[in-house]
Amino acid sequence: MKTTPAVPLLFAASFLLSAAALAADSAATLRLQVDLAAKGKAISPDLVGVFFEDLNYAADGGLYAELLQNRSFEYSATEQSNWGPFFGWDLIKTGDGDGQLGLGDARPVHVNNPHYLLLTVLTAGEGVGIANAGFDQLPVEAGKGYEASFWAYQPFMGLKWGGPGPRADQSKPMPVTLQLQSKDGRVLAESRLAVSGRAWTKYSVVLTPNQSAAEARFVLLAHEQGGLALDMVSLFPRDTFKGRANGLRRDLAQVIADIRPKFMRFPGGCLVHGSGVRAYYDWKASVGPVEQRRAQRNLWGYHQTLGMGYFEFFQYCEDIGAKPLPVVTAGVCCQHAGDSPGRGQEGLPLEEMPAYIQDVLDLIEWANGPADSKWGAVRAAAGHPAPFGLKYLGVGNEDAITPIFKERFQMILDVLKAKHPEIVVVGTSGPFHSGEDYDNGWALVRELGVPMVDEHYYVSPQWFWDNLARYESYDRKGAKVYVGEYAAHDQPKTRSTLRSALAEAAGLTSFERNGDVVQFASYAPLLARRGHTQWHPNMIYFAANAVYPTINYQVQRLFGHNSGDNLLPAALEGVPAGVRLTSSVVRDSASGDVIIKVVNGEDRSFSATVSFASASAGERRLMATVLTGANADVANEDGQPPAAAPVTDESKVGASFAREFPANSLTVLRLRQ
Secondary structure, three states: OOOOOOOOHHHHOEEOOOHHHOOOOOOOEEEEEEEOOOOOEEOOOOOEOEEOOOOOOOHHHHHEOOOOOOOOOOOOOOOOOOOOOOOOEEEEEEOOOEEEEEEEOOOOOEOOEOOEEEEEEEEOOOEEEEEEOOEOEOOEOOOOOEEEEEEEEOOOEOOOOOOOOOOOOOOOOEEEEEEEEOOOOOEEEEEEEEEOOOOOEEEEEEEOOOOOEOOOEEEEEEOOOEEEEEEEEEEEEOOEHHHOOOOEEHHHHHHHHOOOOOEEEEOOOHHHHOOOOOOOOOHHHHOOOHHHOOOEEOOOOOEEOOOOOHHHHHHHHHHHOOEEEEEEOOOEOOOOOOOOOOOOOOEOOHHHHHHHHHHHHHHHHHHHOOOOOHHHHHHHHOOOOOOOOOOEEEEOOOOOOOHHHHHHHHHHHHHHHHHOOOOEEEEEOOOOOOOHHHHHHHHHHHHHOOOEEEEEEEEOHHHHHHOOOHHHHOOOOOOEEEEEEEEEOOOOOOOOEHHHHHHHHHHHHHHHHOOOOEEEEEEOOOEEEOOOOOOOOOOEEEEOOEEEEOHHHHHHHHHHHOOOOEEOOEEEEOOOOOOOEEEEEEEOOOOOOEEEEEEEOOOOOEEEEEEEEOOOOOOEEEEEEEEEOOOOOOEOOOOOOOOOOOEEEEEEEOOEEEEEEOOOEEEEEEEEO
16 A cells, blocks of 8 residues: 655645744745646545434434424334333324234234334224324424324224124224324314225325424324224325435435535444444345344444435435445444454354355345345336446444455455446545554455445544654555544534544545545544534534534535646645645646635645646636634534634635635635636
């Protein structure tokens, strides 16, 4: 990997020198010279992407737009000790009504969805039923439509085991009312229907509240003595992202789309391993009708419906113009599995590996195969007859590079090379930026000819500044690098400071300057729901009715909007000793724009003269965007104006112009002829 000489400093334009000389050179004026006529160096046009992992309630209760919690009554104490099949649901008795809840498993909707609710109405009163207040909070907006649906059948009418009076008419339908209620019980929307027959049937209505409510609840009431079997009780806003059925929460999906990510990695990270060697994330369990998907315990300690499954991931990628990059296990579980930190890695028995590898091949057919192929037909039945165009596939994640791993990884790789040479396999170099697994992972990559390798590092802000030359010595003819998970962790880690964001911006300029090696990069983790966060920091925090992007998000967005495919020679001169100052200069071939990025990690500003060699006469349009704040320690606070937000101004400049780079700032200069 590290076999070739460093690329010239002409491309690096990054300087870290001793702080002692800072005061002595406080009046220095920098010079940034860009050669517009130079051929430059081709770099990845797909550098900035996103990585989605169902961590911190990122899917259920997050990006997935379902509003009701535990909709299929599959919650279990194996997920959280105080959970059970009725968690999130309350028994409702109105008037003189009386009844009870029971759990059924005798004739489920589908074998993958084994449990259902048996609601028994002993005395109808004004209605007996169930209520759900969502994931902590269920906000609804006046005039907006919400699709309420459920699967149901009639087990019996009247009393289940006889009793006084004539035998009940079993052909009589069960009248049902669906409501949205305010916290104090006011009815905001209501619809009535009747459940009839012993066949599982889906029922659906649209509820449109007449008032907005920050804390509403969904209510289903039955109005006759008898029993009602219920499953997949759901409430979905009709206003999903792009109007997709079973779709995504619009505000969250949009704020991610606003980064303009060039790719999306999913569904994990560590999540794909699951909690054991046979408990891995099975993509086949996540496609097809939602009532037939197999929910499971989430690796991070909560419930995963798989309502947001592979179809929804691929559809979202297509909707936002991002290349899909799914990740599958390498036939091993995490080295920390089974409550055995560092000792838990197990491999699928070798006799089971051919079937597992076939599952991986089936995934490629599902994504890319014709609509009349076995798995392409499953995709087509979901509403997407055209192939998705899968090109990249991650195999493994942060694995310990053991003999168990190596053997199974090579088995998968060999089959993919033989049967799908068009697929770029992304390997792993373990969980850290260096160390035994990192070294062994890269050795395996070189030995097997893996085309791309996934590096991860969660480090201090200073680490990024100290490692701006990391990729300059990587082999230009070797495997490409995907920096799949990275973030600068300031102290405390719960604060996403401007200091951490600028360190990541500095890292991104390094990735860009070495974009002939570093093909992809994605900050991690992406999403976190307030009150349900297992990991800090994250790029985007959210609540039931609000989204809170961090300053780090703004860095990702600025780089996503200002990417290029050609690195131009640029020399930054006159930098005082000890300064955290770095830059990159790229050209976007599609627009012809030249984009200069300068990151200043110091507590003082710097003046610079920017000049263009080989520049033709005439003025250029300059779009200048600056991200800065009062000091490096500021962080955005929920519900407050951002502590640091990009500010853009437009002007015209000639072949040379002066520019100030403020203290603790990222500056993006976009020049157009």
